[in-house]
Amino acid sequence: MDDLLQHFIVEARELIQQATDDLLALERxxxxxxxxxxxxxxxxTLKGSVGLFDLAPMGFALHAAEDLLGALxxxxxxxxxxxxxxxxxCIGQTERWVGEIERTGQLPPDAAEExxxxxxxLRSQVDEGVARATPADTPIDLGWVEDLMAQNPDxxxxxxxxxxxxxxxxxxxxxxxxxxxxxxxxxxxxPDLVSVRLSSRDPWPPTTEIDPFACNLRIEALSGxxxxxxKAVFRFVPDQVTIHEVARSVADxxxxxxPGSGAExxxxxxxxxxxxxxxxxxxxxxxxxxxxxxxxxxAKNALAHLAGQVRDRLDRKDLAQGLLVSQxxxxxxxxxxxxxxxxxxxxxxxxxxxxxPRAVRDIAGPLAKAVDFSMEGEDVEADKSIVEGLFExxxxxxxxxxxxxxxxxxxRLEAGKPARTRVxxxxxxxxxxxxxxxxxxxRGIDPAAIRQVACERGIAPADELERMSDAEIVNLIFxxxxxxxxxxxxxxxxxxxxxxxxSAVERLGGQVTVQSLQGHGTxxxxxxxxxxxxxxxxxxxxxxxxxxxxxxxxxxxxxxxASRVVPVQEAEAFVLRDRTLPLVRxxxxxxxxxxxxxxxxxxxVVMALDDGPxxxxxxxxxxxxxxxxxxxxxxxxGMPGVMGTALLGDGSVLMILDIPELIG
Amino acid sequence: MSxxxxxxxxxxxxxxxxxxxxxxxxxxxADPGRIIDLSDAEHLHAxxxxxxxxxxxxxxxxxxxxxxxxxxxxxLSDRKPVSMAPQTG
Numbered sequence: 001m002d003d004l005l006q007h008f009i010v011e012a013r014e015l016i017q018q019a020t021d022d023l024l025a026l027e028r029x030x031x032x033x034x035x036x037x038x039x040x041x042x043x044x045t046l047k048g049s050v051g052l053f054d055l056a057p058m059g060f061a062l063h064a065a066e067d068l069l070g071a072l073x074x075x076x077x078x079x080x081x082x083x084x085x086x087x088x089x090c091i092g093q094t095e096r097w098v099g100e101i102e103r104t105g106q107l108p109p110d111a112a113e114e115x116x117x118x119x120x121x122l123r124s125q126v127d128e129g130v131a132r133a134t135p136a137d138t139p140i141d142l143g144w145v146e147d148l149m150a151q152n153p154d155x156x157x158x159x160x161x162x163x164x165x166x167x168x169x170x171x172x173x174x175x176x177x178x179x180x181x182x183x184x185x186x187x188x189x190x191p192d193l194v195s196v197r198l199s200s201r202d203p204w205p206p207t208t209e210i211d212p213f214a215c216n217l218r219i220e221a222l223s224g225x226x227x228x229x230x231k232a233v234f235r236f237v238p239d240q241v242t243i244h245e246v247a248r249s250v251a252d253x254x255x256x257x258x259p260g261s262g263a264e265x266x267x268x269x270x271x272x273x274x275x276x277x278x279x280x281x282x283x284x285x286x287x288x289x290x291x292x293x294x295x296x297x298x299a300k301n302a303l304a305h306l307a308g309q310v311r312d313r314l315d316r317k318d319l320a321q322g323l324l325v326s327q328x329x330x331x332x333x334x335x336x337x338x339x340x341x342x343x344x345x346x347x348x349x350x351x352x353x354x355x356x357p358r359a360v361r362d363i364a365g366p367l368a369k370a371v372d373f374s375m376e377g378e379d380v381e382a383d384k385s386i387v388e389g390l391f392e393x394x395x396x397x398x399x400x401x402x403x404x405x406x407x408x409x410x411x412r413l414e415a416g417k418p419a420r421t422r423v424x425x426x427x428x429x430x431x432x433x434x435x436x437x438x439x440x441x442x443r444g445i446d447p448a449a450i451r452q453v454a455c456e457r458g459i460a461p462a463d464e465l466e467r468m469s470d471a472e473i474v475n476l477i478f479x480x481x482x483x484x485x486x487x488x489x490x491x492x493x494x495x496x497x498x499x500x501x502x503s504a505v506e507r508l509g510g511q512v513t514v515q516s517l518q519g520h521g522t523x524x525x526x527x528x529x530x531x532x533x534x535x536x537x538x539x540x541x542x543x544x545x546x547x548x549x550x551x552x553x554x555x556x557x558x559x560x561x562a563s564r565v566v567p568v569q570e571a572e573a574f575v576l577r578d579r580t581l582p583l584v585r586x587x588x589x590x591x592x593x594x595x596x597x598x599x600x601x602x603x604x605v606v607m608a609l610d611d612g613p614x615x616x617x618x619x620x621x622x623x624x625x626x627x628x629x630x631x632x633x634x635x636x637x638g639m640p641g642v643m644g645t646a647l648l649g650d651g652s653v654l655m656i657l658d659i660p661e662l663i664g
Numbered sequence: 665m666s667x668x669x670x671x672x673x674x675x676x677x678x679x680x681x682x683x684x685x686x687x688x689x690x691x692x693x694a695d696p697g698r699i700i701d702l703s704d705a706e707h708l709h710a711x712x713x714x715x716x717x718x719x720x721x722x723x724x725x726x727x728x729x730x731x732x733x734x735x736x737x738x739x740l741s742d743r744k745p746v747s748m749a750p751q752t753g
Contacts (some may be wrong), residue, residue: 045738094676176710177682181710183710184707184709184710184713185709185710187735188707196735196738197739198713198717198736198739200714203719207692207693210689210715212685213686214710215711216714217710217714318689537691
């Protein structure tokens with residue numbers, strides 16, 4: 001895929017998001033000016049970018065959307081839920097098309113038809129809106145006149161005009177050819193043309209559906225020939241033409257607007273650029289990184305100096321001292337460098353939160369639930385992988401809050417609650433963790449029902465369930481097997497696939513809990529680390545493979561002579577400093593063939609497990625390292641015994657083992 | 665008829681009337697890569713014009729007719745280069 005198209009996809013996604021946000025804001029407050037302007041600009045810019053590629057159907061639809069937004073903006077049409085739906089449908093389709101373009105490099109085959117259909121629907125909204133909102137005395141829209149003037153190649157010539165200009169907008173009837181009209185011939189007879197713009201009344205249909213005899217032209221022109229002369233030309237088609245005399249002030253204004261409109265698009269690019277998909281980084285953070293790298297270089301040079309001293313055989317005590325100091329310095333800088341890099345990866349919750357209002361609307365609509373959705377803490381930052389990993393689980397939680405938490409309006413009113421269910425999404429930082437809550441004031445969870453389901457499904461023994469408090473009981477909705485996504489249970493008012501949320505959050509190193517008061521609502525609380533933690537691991541070799549073992553569990557490494565290994569029933573043990581420790585072979589744990597027994601003895605990592613130290617035999621010890629551990633994802637997520645993976649300097653992947661789980 | 669096909673070129677000449685739109689459309693539908701030669705066209709009926717606007721074929725030669733050259737062909741040639749060459753391969 002070429003760079004230009006890739007850039008387009010990134011930009012299009014941002015503009016689509018922007019337009020969606022603005023349209024939802026408009027739906028809440030139809031009079032708001034800022035989102036109106038912003039939506040118009042987003043769609044306008046998007047349409048402009050689409051024009052650079054062979055994506056005509058997308059262009060049709062967006063052009064129509066732009067016209068509709070223009071009509072709304074100028075008050076020629078009125079905003080209602082229907083109009084917003086139509087616009088969102090167009091934006092939604094555009095989003096799907098962008099996805100398709102990203103995958104295949106082109107629009108799907110049915111795009112032409114769909115684009116044409118969308119454009120038709122949007123245009124009909126404009127017409128309807130205009131019919132509704134335009135009584136005879138609405139101010140004349142002169143936007144197109146300004147455009148015409150702006151496109152005149154020679155503004156100086158236009159200024160030199162002494163006579164007032166006449167603006168013509170001629171939209172021939174579709175059947176005008178059958179009446180013998182030739183709109184081009186009429187245009188030819190307009191005296192003193194100054195500017196002409198030819199366009200289509202409706203977007204051009206797909207090539208195969210064009211009817212050459214149905215006129216679909218719109219002709220706009222400026223003439224210096226005087227009002228009466230122009231009117232005379234169009235005397236037989238007065239119903240298809242609007243003719244205005246244009247005051248000089250408009251001409252001057254238009255002259256100024258010409259270059260101005262160019263500037264506006266630049267501004268849009270600047271403001272709308274690089275939001276959703278790329279990581280925008282505060283320059284100060286990069287400066288900090290650069291400073292640290294500078295210090296690192298100094299520390300490295302100090303080491304080089306020490307190496308020189310070794311070569312010259314200086315006094316060994318000095319040498320050790322110097323090495324220690326230098327090592328401590330590098331240690332400190334690396335730690336800081338790590339923090340700084342983590343800092344660069346921080347991104348605000350806004351990047352995923354802004355997608356939720358639309359999602360909530362889409363979920364609540366078909367269920368006929370009235371929901372007031374609000375958000376707080378969009379500015380709270382966390383590591384990119386944490387923020388992005390939260391989207392799916394949060395969406396799931398919101399879906400449950402609306403689908404199961406929210407009661408029908410009637411029930412709410414009877415219970416003395418406001419008619420609309422309030423759903424609140426909050427993020428806040430607490431120490432080195434970020435807390436996210438989804439709170440609703442819906443029907444809440446019935447602990448008795450949960451107890452019963454948990455008992456039926458054998459989540460826990462009955463006597464244990466009896467002992468658990470209600471607060472503990474409701475948290476069973478996260479237990480694996482409590483519910484599956486394929487079944488919909490209304491028993492609890494909750495609980496569809498919450499174990500999926502639980503495991504997704506756990507993969508990110510977080511926890512999830514629920515609090516609920518029956519009849520008053522439910523709060524799901526997610527607690528996550530701000531960053532992905534750096535893990536210190538010891539690399540060991542088994543066969544040809546390298547594995548990582550978290551260093552915090554390692555007590556020591558030892559070489560055990562073959563003579564010290566003793567069989568104990570089925571298992572093995574070895575003696576280390578007069579203690580007998582169980583011996584486990586890592587190759588057995590990993591279920592890979594045992595390598596040939598080394599004749600003299602074996603290398604053992606002694607680890608502290610819950611029931612005491614255990615020796616794990618490996619083929620070789622490799623270095624200790626600090627790695628950025630990534631939780632397992634995708635199909636590997638459920639793999640037992642593996643905590644995560646880390647990318648090594650040479651590009652290979654290190655699997656980090658969960659030894660207690662492997663032994664367990 | 666003021667429209668004729670000459671190899672891969674569609675030549676529009678003289679006064680192009682409403683009935684020239686139909687063959688023009690068919691030729692362009694059959695091969696969107698065909699080029700239009702407007703240099704000897706004296707007038708384009710609106711029906712012909714809108715076929716050109718809708719299918720956006722490549723153009724060759726500037727019209728000798730001043731009205732066509734100044735006001736009509738700019739609307740046809742004002743195309744972004746990428747969309748100029750749809751499936752010409």
